[in-house]
Amino acid sequence: MLSLAKRAVEAVVVLLALYAAVFVPIGERTLWQHAVAVFSTPEAQRAGREIKAAGGRMLLELTDFEPKPVRGEPKLPQLSTTTEPLDSGE
DSSP, X not given: OHHHHHHHHHHXXXXXXXXXXXXXXXXXXXXXXXXXXXXXXXXXXXXXXXXXXXXXXXXXXXXXXXXXXXXXXXXXXXXXXXXXXXXXXX
8 A cells, every 4th residue: 555655656746847847937948948949959960860870880780690591502611622641640
């Protein structure tokens, strides 16, 4: 029962924080409007594009592998065709 009450209080706190971020002005704008203004600048948009490109490169590097052949003859190593005797270690 205490756990349920604790979760209810946490939910109320989160909802109050969201309400304040969206509706309570900080100066001329709310916290939400400040965040939108900051992230819509050309520098922030460029940084977002660079982060997205770096993430794409990282994903390619992590998933880059050579798939095994599904069908066909297996590739066997070539055997040596020399007729020289092996060293006996003497």
